[in-house]
Amino acid sequence: MSRNKECQCNQERRSLLVGAGKIAAGAALVSAGGFTMPQLAKAKAAAQQWPWPYVKLDPAKTAELAYEEWYRVFCGAAVISSVFSQLREKVGEPYTSFPVDAFVFLEGGQVGWGTVCGSNAGANMVANLIAGPRIAGAKEGHLMSEDALQWYSETALPVFVPKKPKVAGEIVKTTSQSPLCHVSVGKWMKASGKPIGSAERKDRCARVAASVAYNLVTMLNDWKDGKYVAKSTHAPVRDFGITGQFNCLECHGNGVPTPPLAAKK
Amino acid sequence: MSRNKECQCNQERRSLLVGAGKIAAGAALVSAGGFTMPQLAKAKAAAQQWPWPYVKLDPAKTAELAYEEWYRVFCGAAVISSVFSQLREKVGEPYTSFPVDAFVFLEGGQVGWGTVCGSNAGANMVANLIAGPRIAGAKEGHLMSEDALQWYSETALPVFVPKKPKVAGEIVKTTSQSPLCHVSVGKWMKASGKPIGSAERKDRCARVAASVAYNLVTMLNDWKDGKYVAKSTHAPVRDFGITGQFNCLECHGNGVPTPPLAAKK
Numbered sequence: 001m002s003r004n005k006e007c008q009c010n011q012e013r014r015s016l017l018v019g020a021g022k023i024a025a026g027a028a029l030v031s032a033g034g035f036t037m038p039q040l041a042k043a044k045a046a047a048q049q050w051p052w053p054y055v056k057l058d059p060a061k062t063a064e065l066a067y068e069e070w071y072r073v074f075c076g077a078a079v080i081s082s083v084f085s086q087l088r089e090k091v092g093e094p095y096t097s098f099p100v101d102a103f104v105f106l107e108g109g110q111v112g113w114g115t116v117c118g119s120n121a122g123a124n125m126v127a128n129l130i131a132g133p134r135i136a137g138a139k140e141g142h143l144m145s146e147d148a149l150q151w152y153s154e155t156a157l158p159v160f161v162p163k164k165p166k167v168a169g170e171i172v173k174t175t176s177q178s179p180l181c182h183v184s185v186g187k188w189m190k191a192s193g194k195p196i197g198s199a200e201r202k203d204r205c206a207r208v209a210a211s212v213a214y215n216l217v218t219m220l221n222d223w224k225d226g227k228y229v230a231k232s233t234h235a236p237v238r239d240f241g242i243t244g245q246f247n248c249l250e251c252h253g254n255g256v257p258t259p260p261l262a263a264k265k
Numbered sequence: 266m267s268r269n270k271e272c273q274c275n276q277e278r279r280s281l282l283v284g285a286g287k288i289a290a291g292a293a294l295v296s297a298g299g300f301t302m303p304q305l306a307k308a309k310a311a312a313q314q315w316p317w318p319y320v321k322l323d324p325a326k327t328a329e330l331a332y333e334e335w336y337r338v339f340c341g342a343a344v345i346s347s348v349f350s351q352l353r354e355k356v357g358e359p360y361t362s363f364p365v366d367a368f369v370f371l372e373g374g375q376v377g378w379g380t381v382c383g384s385n386a387g388a389n390m391v392a393n394l395i396a397g398p399r400i401a402g403a404k405e406g407h408l409m410s411e412d413a414l415q416w417y418s419e420t421a422l423p424v425f426v427p428k429k430p431k432v433a434g435e436i437v438k439t440t441s442q443s444p445l446c447h448v449s450v451g452k453w454m455k456a457s458g459k460p461i462g463s464a465e466r467k468d469r470c471a472r473v474a475a476s477v478a479y480n481l482v483t484m485l486n487d488w489k490d491g492k493y494v495a496k497s498t499h500a501p502v503r504d505f506g507i508t509g510q511f512n513c514l515e516c517h518g519n520g521v522p523t524p525p526l527a528a529k530k
Contacts, residue, residue, distance in 0.1 A: 006339060006372065006467065047364045073400060074271060097362055099312045102406075104398035105389050107271065111410045112501055114508035115381035115444055116374075124370050133369035135338060141367075145376045179380055182509040186524065189507065195527045196507055202271065236377055242454065242461055243379035244447040251516045259451065262460045 047094035050132025055090050056221045057083065059214040066213035067162045070206035076106025076118030076125075078206070082213045083126050083220075098129075109181025117181040119205075119212040123148045126216060131223065144219045146232035149179040151215055153245070157184075158207030160214055167203035177247055184208070312359035315397025320355050321486045322348065324479040331478035332427045335471035341371025341383030341390075343471070347478045348391050348485075363394075374446025382446040384470075384477040388413045391481060396488065409484045411497035414444040416480055418510070422449075423472030425479055432468035442512055449473070 046052070066082035073081060080100050087095040103125070105111050106118030124145040131141035156173040172192040176184035185196065185205070194200045222228040236244045241259040248256045311317070331347035338346060345365050352360040368390070370376055371383030389410040396406035421438040437457040441449035450461065450470070459465045487493040501509045506524040513521045 047362045048366065050367075073398075077398075094362070094364070097312045097359070099359070099394060101313065101398050101400060102315075102390075102394045104400050105393040105407060105410050108502070108508040110381055110386065110389055110414065110444075111407055112508050113381075113411075113414050113444060113499075114501065114510060116378075116386075121375065121381075121386070124375055125367075128370040129364060129367045133338075133342075133366050135366060135369050142370060142376055145370050146378075149375065149378050179375075179378060182507065186507055186509075186522070189524050190522065193525050195525045196502055197527050234378075236379065237373070237461055242447065242451055243373040243377050244451075245379060253518075257451070257455065259454050260458050260460045262462050 047097065050130075050136050050138055052094055052130045052132075053091045054087070054130050054220060054224055056224050057086050057217045059217045059221070062086065062217045063160045063210035063214040064162060067160070067206050067210040070209045071166070071202075073101055073104050074107035074118065075205055075209045076122035077101060077103040078209045079119050079122030079213045079216065080126055082210075083217065114180060114182030114185075116179055117152065117184050117208070119209045120149055120152055120179045122209075123212050123216045127220070130220065140223055140228060140230075143230035143232070144216075144223070144228070146234065147219060147230055148212065148216060150232045150234055150246075152179050152184075152212060153177055155211075158204060158211045160207055160210040162207065162210065165203065166206070167199050171200065171204050171207060177250060178245055312362065315395075315401050315403055317359055317395045317397075318356045319352070319395050319485060319489055321489050322351050322482050324482045324486070327351065327482045328425045328475035328479040329427060332425070332471050332475040335467075335474045336431070338366055338369050339372035339383065340470055340474045341387035342366060342368040343474045344384050344387030344478045344481065345391055347475075348482065379445060379447030379450075381444055382417065382449050382473070384474045385414055385417055385444045387474075388477050388481045392485070395485065405488055405493060405495075408495035408497070409481075409488070409493070411499065412484060412495060413477070413481060415497045415499055415511075417444050417449075417477060418442055420476075423469060423476045425472055425475040427472065427475065430468065431471070432464050436465065436469050436472060442515065443510055 062082045065085060066078045069078035069081045069085075072078075077100055080098075080103055084095045084098055084100055103122065106121045109115040109117060110121075127144040127148065128141035131144065132138035134142045153176055156175045158171060158173065172188065174184075174188045174191045176187055178184060185201070188204055189196065189201065192200060192204070194204075219228060234246045236242060236246070240248065241261050327347045330350060331343045334343035334346045334350075337343075342365055345363075345368055349360045349363055349365055368387065371386045374380040374382060375386075392409040392413065393406035396409065397403035399407045418441055421440045423436060423438065437453065439449075439453045439456045441452055443449060450466070453469055454461065454466065457465060457469070484493060499511045501507060501511070505513065506526050
């Protein structure tokens with residue numbers, strides 16, 4: 001597939017894994033706003049070259065950090081913070097400069113609108129910031145994002161149990177069959193009988209963020225070791241002729257529309 | 266509302282507009298990875314203090330840039346690039362270091378899964394990176410994101426017509442009634458009869474990104490002038506007891522579930 005072709009979500013691009021060598025981004029650096037010192041230029045360039053330097057992290061420790069951070073910055077930023085706070089200590093730039101807290105808006109599926117679960121959006125950001133975008137020649141960020149969304153949709157969540165839970169007792173697990181906040185939270189609320197403002201729902205979402213962070217770091221560690229293999233089987237544009245989830249019937253019932261398809265040659 | 270309380274999407278927080286003074290983020294800077302020079306420290310700190318320096322931009326020029334960038338980095342990164350590429354030239358840091366191209370993954374509602382339209386995700390990122398997150402004491406990033414999502418959902422898109430369109434002729438306009446890629450693209454495909462791989466669909470999405478960038482910069486310019494007033498009326502947690510869109514019936518039909526609600530005192 002051409003690097004600058006829009007994603008068609010086909011299987012071809014899964015067939016090879018790109019090595020983890022340094023990949024310069026296509027865009028050249030532009031005006032440095034008055035800063036011209038060599039070290040500063042180096043730090044700037046670092047953020048736009050991929051992959052970002054990565055050292056393997058402990059998934060359980062990362063999950064604990066995400067759980068705690070949820071109560072400060074909520075789902076999306078908690079996942080980002082759980083990984084980047086460790087890499088700031090272990091690596092430094094470009095993690096040090098990255099404005100993690102700005103991503104609080106990922107909460108509630110983007111400012112409460114119930115779209116993509118912030119934990120997924122945060123995980124996708126981390127995977128693509130570290131491994132790099134497909135237009136820079138890397139595939140793994142894109143593939144890990146697909147895997148993260150499918151894993152989230154098919155897993156009874158939350159799987160992670162914090163060492164010091166803020167809400168005692170069992171938390172009901174539900175399988176969302178969707179990467180969307182509204183669907184994930186809605187199914188959990190139905191199964192648990194707990195309202196959105198309850199301590200249990202908040203702790204459930206904190207544990208989901210922790211679970212997503214655990215899964216993300218597991219993939220990144222495998223990638224670092226050169227043994228990451230993409231698992232996702234969902235290719236919506238190829239299979240359905242439109243971007244979307246894998247379970248059309250859940251929203252459309254029996255009346256699934258047929259999208260316009262390209263003429264067969 | 267407490268700054269560290271999860272968003273409850275109520276109306277209270279719309280009542281006052283915070284001034285555009287410098288707000289230090291809650292998190293202290295951590296290890297700088299070996300870089301200790303004062304100017305470098307200044308650049309790092311800049312990315313984690315809000316608001317980021319902003320100068321007013323021309324909405325039409327920004328939209329043209331987003332349109333062109335769509336063909337390189339696709340919807341989400343195109344919106345971010347259209348704003349940040351200009352601010353790199355006019356301001357410098359922290360825009361210079363920001364890794365715009367990593368956000369290609371926002372395409373197709375996050376790697377093709379049809380969740381939030383990448384143009385919306387990109388616009389929300391820009392608004393919150395510039396104005397800052399609500400946990401740092403700013404409200405406008407959150408409010409502009411709500412406005413962006415509602416505007417996208419209720420507007421017949423695309424509204425922007427590029428000076429040099431890559432596809433000649435009229436592009437059908439559709440109102441998505443949703444911020445989701447799948448719904449937005451699906452309604453347009455149905456109205457136009459064009460498949461997802463068509464040149465017309467691609468140009469429609471490029472023009473949607475341009476339209477979103479135009480609307481975003483219009484809000485940011487008003488905010489810079491101290492005259493931004495939030496317009497969004499959608500408060501899902503308050504009104505429906507769950508994160509979500511405003512039009513429950515479109516997916517649920519007549520069987521809209523009643524979410525568990527907090528006991529009335």
